[in-house]
Every structure is written in C-alpha cells, then in structure tokens.
Amino acid sequence: MSTAVSRAFLLAAALLPVTGLRAQFSDNFDDGDFTLGTLWTGDDALYTVVGSQLRSNSPGAANYHLSTPSSLVDDAQWEFFIDLKFSTSGANYADVYLMSSAADLASGVDGYFVRIGGTDDRVELFRSDVGTPVSLLVQSPDGVVNSSTANPFRIKVTRTAAALWSLYFDDGALGTYTLAGSATEGTYTTAGFFGIRIEQSSAGTPVNNHFFDDISAGPIPVDLTPPTLVSATVISDTQIDLAFSEAVEQFTAEEEANYDIIPFNSAASVVRDGTDLALVHLTLAIAMQSGNTYTITVNGVEDLAANACVNETTDVLYFVPDEALPGEVVINEIFADPTPIIGLPEAEFIEVFNATTNKTFDLADWTIGDGSSTGTFPSIPLTPGAFAILTDDTSAPQYAVFGTVVSIGSFPSLNNDGDPLELKDDNGVPIDAVTYSDAWYNDDIKADGGWTLERIDPMTPCSSAANWTASNDPQGGTPGEENSVFAVVPDLTGPALTSVQVISPTELRLLFNELLDATSTGTAAYTLAPGGTVNGVVNGPAPLTTVNVTLDAPLVAGVLYTITVGGVKDCPGNEIGSANTAQFALPEPVAAGDVVINEVLYDPRVGGYDFVELYNRSTKTLSLADLALANEENGQIANITPIGAADLFLPGQYVVITEDPANIAAEYPLGVPARYLQADLPSFNNGEGSVVLMATAGDTLETFRYTDDMHFELLNETEGVSLERVDPARAADDASNWHSASEPIGWATPGYLNSQFSAAPSPSGELTIDPAIFSPDNDGYQDVLTATYRFDEPGFTGTLKVFDLAGREERTLLNNVLLGVEGAVSWDGILEDGSKGRIGPHIFVFEVFDLAGNVLRFRETVVLAHKLN
Structure with missing residues (x-):
C-alpha cells in the first residue's frame, strides 16, 4: 500500500546505479515525519511518528514494511532501538533488514535481517534467500523478549570485510550490550536497502504497539579498546x-x-x-x-x-560441594523493616553465614521461605566463615558493595512484626529456621524500622529470642560481615516445658522454651500421673518447639494430671532439667463467675501497651480458646476479639493478655512473664471505657466499666498505673472494688496477686470491718478497708457513713441502697471533698430499715494510720 510519492521515489531509485545509494544514514524521528530527512517508503500509511518514535499504525492483521536506501555491506555497523509492547509469538514479531536486495521487503528479497520476538521470544540474526530465512547465524538465549507490556531493546550488529557478523543486544536499553554471538557468513556481498517488516496477527495487544527509534547505519567505529x-x-x-x-x-x-x-x-x-x-x-x-x-x-x-x-x-x-548438616549454615541477620533509612539501602535482606571451618557449600537450588512464599538460590559457593546477602532481583545491585549478594527470585516479603523463616538445602532438608518477632529488637525505637536483627552467636545453632537483638552498627546493620553484636554465648541450659495444651481427650501438645533435638522426643521421654501412657509422638513444625503426644486412654473429666518429661534435649544437646513438669486437665465449659477481670492497664506510658489480667477463681480447668475480650460502643458490645490460644487455664491461675509481652516485662520488672500471652486486644480508651469478658460461644461473663475517677484520688499521674480488683469475689461494677496498684511494686502486678487484694472476711454478725487499722498511702499494705454486712433476711435498705470523733460527717459510702442478704463496700481513706482523712479514729455508722418499719443501727470505730517519717 504505497503512496504516489513512494512509487515515484522507487522509480527514480531504480534508474540509479547501485553505487549511487547511500553508504550510511541515521534517523531519530525528532522531526515528527518519517518521510522527511531519511526517506522511508513502503506501507507508509501503516506507520506514524508518536513522541519522536516511529510507531506501527495497522488496525489489524497485516504484514507491512518500510525501507530506505542503504548500500552498506563490509566493515559496517547497524544500530537501532525497538520496543514491542506486547507478548511476542510466532505470529507477532518484527524483522529489521540490515541488507536487502529490494525495497519491497515482502517481494522475496535476498539479504540479512534481525528478528525480535517470534516463537522462542529471542533476538536472532538470519540470512534471507528469496524472502525465506534459511540460515540462523546468531541468536540470544530464549525468552529474553519476555514481557507482555514492554520489551525495550537496543540492537547492534557488525559485519567485517571478512564477513564476520556479531550480534549484540541491550535488554532494557540500559546502556550495556551483551554479545549474543558471532558467525562468518558471506553469501551476499551487495545491498540496496535497509528496512523494517512487521508480522502482526489479529490479536488486539500488538495494535499500535511496535516502536522504533535511533536507527543508524555506518562504518564500524575504529576499535582501540582491548578485550577484557x-x-x-x-x-x-x-x-x-x-x-x-x-x-x-x-x-x-x-x-x-x-x-x-x-x-x-x-x-x-x-x-x-x-x-x-x-x-x-x-x-x-x-x-x-x-x-x-x-x-x-x-x-x-x-x-x-x-x-x-x-x-x-x-x-x-x-570446590567439590560438601553436604550441609542442620546448623552449619545459619540465618544470621534479618532486615525486615528498612524504613526509615538509617544508613542501609531501603530494601529487605536476609544474611546467611557458613558456620563451619572446613566445608564449602554450593547453594544451588537451596530455598528460603516464610510459609507464604519460597525463593530458590542460584549456584553460588559459600566458603567456611563466609556470608551471603539474600535479596530480591531489584535490590541486589544496592547490596553488591557490602559483599556477596544472592539474587533470589520470589524472595519472601518479610513482615515487620515477625515471620517464620526456613532455610532448606537442595533436597528439601531443613538447615536452619528462625521465627523472629519485633520484640527481639529489645529496643522500641529500633523496632520502628531502619535497623536489622542480628544473631549474637551464630555458633549456637538452635537459638531463639535470647540469641537475637537489634544491630548496634551506626548504619543500621552489618550485611556481609561479622555482626556488631557478635559474642560467644554457649548454650549450657537445657530446655524447659512451658505449658501443655489439650488438643483432644487423647492428644496433648507440649510447648518448650527453645528448639529441640528431634531425635530425643520419643515416647519413652514422658510419664503421666495419676495414670496413662504416651504411645505416640509427632514433632511439630520447624523451628521445633512443640511436640504432640497421643495417649493410650482418654483423659477423665475433673482429674488434674501431671506430665513429667525426661531425656528431651535442645539442639546443642543439653538435657531438660527441673523445669520438666506441667499440670493439665480436660478443659470444662466456662460459665459466668469462673473467670474474672482482675487487673486492667488502659492508659500505658508513652510507647507502652495495654493489658488485661484474668483470674480463674473457679475449681475448673478451662481453655483460653473459649474466652474473648471486647469493649462497648454506644452501649453495645463491640470489637469481640477471641484470645485464640489453646493454653489451659488452671484454677487459681492468672493470665495477662497483651499485644506486646516484652514491653510489659520491661515496664513492670516484678511481673511474671510466664503468665503473659501475646494476643490482639480491642482498644481501651484513656479516661473511661469498658472491658467485656465473653465466652466464645457468645455469653457475656463480666463487664468492667472504668473511669480515671476510680484511681487513688491523691495520685498526680495515673499513666502507667493499673486498676486492680480488690476482691475477685466481689462484683466488677462495684467502683469501691477497684484501686490503683501500689507504688512500691511498680504500679502494676501483671501475672500475680494484686497489691491491693483484700478478701472480704466471712461475715460474723451484721457489720464487720477489716482491717480495723489501715494506712491508705498506696504502698500496697492495708491501703483499703472493707466493711462487710450480713442479714438473716433480705429487704433492707441501708446508709453507711463515716464521721470524725467530733461527729462531723466525712464520707457517704452507701446512701439508701437496697441491700442484699450480704455484701461489702471498701474505703480508701478519701473524704467527700477529695482530701485524705486525718490520722486517728473514724466512726462508721450503718443504718438500715425494711418495709416493716424495722430499723437497725451499727457503729464501728476504725483507725487511719500513716507511716512515720
């Protein structure tokens, strides 16, 4: 489909001798018109110039071309840019003719051309005989033209006077050519034209998606550069x-x-x-x-x-590759959160380390995974004591300056808050595993990003949190070199049994505090009391810290069992010591009153975390998996959050639910971290809010509505101070049953008896006060007194007031309240005006009446004491 101009030019060209054709030319299409300057002819209606690039313009299936006169043959070099913005195939490709015997490239020409795309998606140099590619001279690897949206290339071809052809390609047009190969082929020694020919199918994606630019043909530049x-x-x-x-x-x-x-x-x-x-x-x-x-x-x-x-x-x-044993190559450094930038590139990496002194490993086909994706290693040697930095293809150049970089396809995306990582050899054998957490930084600022997690002692193969911490290097990490926190910390302590989960009446899950030697966990390692036998063992997933055991007979409801573990070892070979027993029972259904909200930290210090402490006040063994926490919004229960863990909750036990146990342990050193459980929490507002304890079956077990007014009134600051329940047997909605944790114990008692605990004594008579002498100075000792009443019959309404010795009213604790048969109310020594009561005696006056007109009056004296300075 040629225009009149094209036909006229072809007629004129045909009348000229071949020696009149151009020896060299170039065109970058900056003039916006391919018919000016370098004259292109052919199917010119099917081409256009867009953005200073020649572009295809055919609406459908077609075979169309452009050509321009060129007589270059010997000592010649051709260069051009091409971008095919679609998936190439045997029906969709482009041929660029370097030497053609005719202007019409569809007329059966002799010459040489470069094909970009085609069935094998590569760059190829062919000889053409009467329009048929009969000899493939040079080719790139298969699949280099591999994108469905953009395939930018720069192509360079040279031919010497001795007919030696060389094909170069620059994948991505990044500025560096790769030699595809060279070949000698001298069948044709003359040429008349250079041209472009497009093969396009009826598919939609190739339409208007062939781009060409920076086309040049001329003599080979003088080579003054020696080979490297x-x-x-x-x-x-x-x-x-x-x-x-x-x-x-x-x-x-x-x-x-x-x-x-x-x-x-x-x-x-x-x-x-x-x-x-x-x-x-x-x-x-x-x-x-x-x-x-x-x-x-x-x-x-x-x-x-x-x-x-x-x-x-x-x-x-x-090297002849050695076979790696578990622990001989370790995960040594983890960069999960590279933002903000401290000094390292803003890109994730994992560092591995050859912990041997005499083995060299070939990492070919090894894998690194995080449970959701797995990346495969290329062939790369890892010599004794050497490091390798693993990262994705895009980030690999950024880490090359730090040492040996391994570009991993499908490199796992590292979660900021934690991930299970596993390194396997080419046979799928686990070599190392780490389940890291952002708590391992041991530094809240560094945990916010820009710092790596470093292994302290890489020679301790089975380490967990204790063997990791944040990097101390000023640039944020030490990829490719010894860790900044390196120290020899041999593991000389055996594993500990931390808890038992009842999976079913015949299956238990045992949880240990460190990685185990899988060969030491057989059935002979376990004994049960008062009866039963372990007859099967299945080790948990890597990293091995759990063991599932099956029993020869079902557990009996209501029986408290003890399991004792002997002979189980950690990876370094330390045998379990005295921390080898745990109690368990078949969990019973939870009911209202079994578990209470015992302590709440809703307003932590800056950078701190909330916690809720639960207390099992029943005689039942329960499962935490049956419990959930929630709050209230607009008077309705909302944000129900199951605790999730299948841990047992034994009678008399405390459990502290928090999103960051490490933070609670750091903030409250007297707490019991063994009773901390990491789980999501609903949000608890500062100032006032609510904590709702629920059964996962849907029943509400207890609701605690708190306000700042429930704190000890003389505290200037309540941030970081928990509210403690005075008596777990008294109602959660009794404001007098809550008090600020004491100062000497650090303002909270997570995991153990509350500092303000004061159980109401068994009522004896109508009014009992305990203690009779109290000292409300928030030191955790007798800060609160409890007045307990009891009646033989219900129906009394009562008023309880506090007076000084002169008879002046100081505080109203109950005011015309309908009373139960028995009950209790507490006093922390604060008067009605918010001031602290004076040292000395105070009079409790309790007046009650019923509808029958019966009136009873009770009077008790208490003493308010202070410490002497």
Whole structure:
C-alpha cells in the first residue's frame, strides 16, 4: 500500500546505479515525519511518528514494511532501538533488514535481517534467500523478549570485510550490550536497502504497539579498546571457560603462554570456541584441588582489531560441594523493616553465614521461605566463615558493595512484626529456621524500622529470642560481615516445658522454651500421673518447639494430671532439667463467675501497651480458646476479639493478655512473664471505657466499666498505673472494688496477686470491718478497708457513713441502697471533698430499715494510720 510519492521515489531509485545509494544514514524521528530527512517508503500509511518514535499504525492483521536506501555491506555497523509492547509469538514479531536486495521487503528479497520476538521470544540474526530465512547465524538465549507490556531493546550488529557478523543486544536499553554471538557468513556481498517488516496477527495487544527509534547505519567505529576478561566458569577440575568482552583473534587466544595460573598451574591447551568467538576453553596442566582459589592472568590476547589485553585477572574458586548438616549454615541477620533509612539501602535482606571451618557449600537450588512464599538460590559457593546477602532481583545491585549478594527470585516479603523463616538445602532438608518477632529488637525505637536483627552467636545453632537483638552498627546493620553484636554465648541450659495444651481427650501438645533435638522426643521421654501412657509422638513444625503426644486412654473429666518429661534435649544437646513438669486437665465449659477481670492497664506510658489480667477463681480447668475480650460502643458490645490460644487455664491461675509481652516485662520488672500471652486486644480508651469478658460461644461473663475517677484520688499521674480488683469475689461494677496498684511494686502486678487484694472476711454478725487499722498511702499494705454486712433476711435498705470523733460527717459510702442478704463496700481513706482523712479514729455508722418499719443501727470505730517519717 504505497503512496504516489513512494512509487515515484522507487522509480527514480531504480534508474540509479547501485553505487549511487547511500553508504550510511541515521534517523531519530525528532522531526515528527518519517518521510522527511531519511526517506522511508513502503506501507507508509501503516506507520506514524508518536513522541519522536516511529510507531506501527495497522488496525489489524497485516504484514507491512518500510525501507530506505542503504548500500552498506563490509566493515559496517547497524544500530537501532525497538520496543514491542506486547507478548511476542510466532505470529507477532518484527524483522529489521540490515541488507536487502529490494525495497519491497515482502517481494522475496535476498539479504540479512534481525528478528525480535517470534516463537522462542529471542533476538536472532538470519540470512534471507528469496524472502525465506534459511540460515540462523546468531541468536540470544530464549525468552529474553519476555514481557507482555514492554520489551525495550537496543540492537547492534557488525559485519567485517571478512564477513564476520556479531550480534549484540541491550535488554532494557540500559546502556550495556551483551554479545549474543558471532558467525562468518558471506553469501551476499551487495545491498540496496535497509528496512523494517512487521508480522502482526489479529490479536488486539500488538495494535499500535511496535516502536522504533535511533536507527543508524555506518562504518564500524575504529576499535582501540582491548578485550577484557568478563567471567570464568569452572567446567571440571581441569577445564575453565573464559569469556571475553568481545570476539578474540584465534592465534593469540590459543597461545598457552598468554595464560598464567597460580598457584602451581599452567595452561596445557587453549581452544577458541567455534561459534562464540569471545569464549575460550582453557585446559589446565594439573587438576585443581577442592577448596582452593586460583588466580588466572591473561596477557597478549587480541581482539579482531589487534588490540591486546594486559593483565586481565580473575579468581576462580574450585570446590567439590560438601553436604550441609542442620546448623552449619545459619540465618544470621534479618532486615525486615528498612524504613526509615538509617544508613542501609531501603530494601529487605536476609544474611546467611557458613558456620563451619572446613566445608564449602554450593547453594544451588537451596530455598528460603516464610510459609507464604519460597525463593530458590542460584549456584553460588559459600566458603567456611563466609556470608551471603539474600535479596530480591531489584535490590541486589544496592547490596553488591557490602559483599556477596544472592539474587533470589520470589524472595519472601518479610513482615515487620515477625515471620517464620526456613532455610532448606537442595533436597528439601531443613538447615536452619528462625521465627523472629519485633520484640527481639529489645529496643522500641529500633523496632520502628531502619535497623536489622542480628544473631549474637551464630555458633549456637538452635537459638531463639535470647540469641537475637537489634544491630548496634551506626548504619543500621552489618550485611556481609561479622555482626556488631557478635559474642560467644554457649548454650549450657537445657530446655524447659512451658505449658501443655489439650488438643483432644487423647492428644496433648507440649510447648518448650527453645528448639529441640528431634531425635530425643520419643515416647519413652514422658510419664503421666495419676495414670496413662504416651504411645505416640509427632514433632511439630520447624523451628521445633512443640511436640504432640497421643495417649493410650482418654483423659477423665475433673482429674488434674501431671506430665513429667525426661531425656528431651535442645539442639546443642543439653538435657531438660527441673523445669520438666506441667499440670493439665480436660478443659470444662466456662460459665459466668469462673473467670474474672482482675487487673486492667488502659492508659500505658508513652510507647507502652495495654493489658488485661484474668483470674480463674473457679475449681475448673478451662481453655483460653473459649474466652474473648471486647469493649462497648454506644452501649453495645463491640470489637469481640477471641484470645485464640489453646493454653489451659488452671484454677487459681492468672493470665495477662497483651499485644506486646516484652514491653510489659520491661515496664513492670516484678511481673511474671510466664503468665503473659501475646494476643490482639480491642482498644481501651484513656479516661473511661469498658472491658467485656465473653465466652466464645457468645455469653457475656463480666463487664468492667472504668473511669480515671476510680484511681487513688491523691495520685498526680495515673499513666502507667493499673486498676486492680480488690476482691475477685466481689462484683466488677462495684467502683469501691477497684484501686490503683501500689507504688512500691511498680504500679502494676501483671501475672500475680494484686497489691491491693483484700478478701472480704466471712461475715460474723451484721457489720464487720477489716482491717480495723489501715494506712491508705498506696504502698500496697492495708491501703483499703472493707466493711462487710450480713442479714438473716433480705429487704433492707441501708446508709453507711463515716464521721470524725467530733461527729462531723466525712464520707457517704452507701446512701439508701437496697441491700442484699450480704455484701461489702471498701474505703480508701478519701473524704467527700477529695482530701485524705486525718490520722486517728473514724466512726462508721450503718443504718438500715425494711418495709416493716424495722430499723437497725451499727457503729464501728476504725483507725487511719500513716507511716512515720
């Protein structure tokens, strides 16, 4: 489909002798018109210029071309840019004719062309005989044209006077050419045209998606640059392949004296490759020894322009890979949260370390995974004591300056708050595993990002949280080198049994505090009392800290069992010691009154976390999996959050639910971390709010509505101070049953008896006060007194007031309240005006009446005391 202008030009060109054609040209389409300057003719209606690039413009299936006169043949170089923004195939590709015998590229021309795309998605150089590609001269690897949206390439082709063709491609148009190969082919020695031919199917994506730019043809630039040694590949213990940056001259390339190999070796023979003229096959006189590094120096090898290389040097490590045992390669550093930037690149990495002194491993086909994705290693040696930085393909160049980088396809995305990582060898055998947490930083600021987690002692193979901490290096981490926190910390302590979960009446899950030796967990390691036998064991997933055991008979409801573990070892071989027993029972259904909200921290210090302490006041063994916490919004229960863990909750036990146990342990050193459980919490407002304890079945077990007014009134600051329940047997909605935790114990008692605990005594008579002498100074000792009443019959309404010795009313504790048969109310020494009561005696006056007109009056004296300075 040619225009009149095109046909006129072709007629004029046909009347000219071939020697009148142009020897060189270039076109970057900046003029916006491909018919000006360099004159392109052919199917010009199917091409256009967009954004200073030549673009296809065919609406559907077509075979269409453009060409321009060019007589270049010998000592010629052709270059062009191309971008095919679709998935190429056998029906969708582009051919760029370097030498064509005719302007009409569809007319059966003789010459040479480069195909981009095609069935194998590669860049190829062909000879064309009467329009048929009959000889494939050079090709790139398959699949380099691999995108469905963009395939930018720069292509360069040269032909010497000796008809030696060389094809180069720059995948991504990044500025660096790769030599696809060279070949000698001299069938055609004349040319008339250069051109572009597009093969397009009826598919939609190729439409208007072929782009061309920066086309040039001219003589080969004078080569003044000698060849460089690009790579050395070990083929066997006596053969190494050397790749140069360009084709090398055969005689100098095959001169053995041009190659120096140390230590104690030499070239027995050298052969230039018959196809790839930049590749040399070097055979050594002496077989290499495994584990040795050899230095190869090349001098005097020339390129095809007679430029000789000088002192081109490379190191070659030869090794027969050793088999890795678990713990011989360890995960040594983790960069899960690279934002904000402290000094390292803003990109995640995992560092692995060869912890041996005499083994070299080939990491080919090893894997690193986090449970949701798994990346596979390329072949790379890891020598004794060496580090390797694992990261994704995009980030690999950023870490090259730090040491050996391994670019991992499908590199796992590391969660900031924690992830289970597992390193496996090429046979799928676990070599190391780490389940890290952001609590391992031991530093709230560094946990916010920009700092790595470093392993303290890489020679301790089965370490957990105690062997990790945040980096101390000023740049935020130490990729590729010894960790900043490195220290030799041998593990000399055996594992501990931390808890037992009842999975079913015949199956238990045992939880340990560190990684176990999987060979030590057999059935003989466990004994049960008062009866039963373990008849099966299944080790948990890596990292191994759990063991599931099956029983020979079902557990009996209501029976408290004890399991004792003996002989189980951790990875370094330490045997379990005295922390080897745990109690358990078949969990019973939870009911209202079994579990109470016992302590609440709703307003933590800056950077701190809330917690809710629960107390099992029943005689039942319960499961925490049956409990949930919630709050209230607009008077309705909301944000129900199951505790989730299947841990047992034994009678008389406390459990502290928090999102960050490490933070609670740091804030309250007297707490009991063994009773802390990491779980999500609903949000608890500062100032006032609510905590709702629920059964996962849906029943509300208890609701505690708190306000700042429930704190000890003389405290100037309540941030970081918990509210403690005075008596678990009294109602949660009784404001007098809550009090600030005392100062001497650190303002909270997570995991153990509350500092303000005061159980109401068994009522004796109508009014009992305990203690009779109290000291409300918030020191945790007798800060609160409790007045307990009891009646033989219900129906009394009562008023309880406090007076001084002069008869002046100081505080009303109950005011015309309908009373139960028995009950209690507490006083913390604070008067009605918010001031603290004076030292000395105070009178409790309790008046009650019923509807029958009966009136009873009770009077008790208490003493308010203070410490002497």
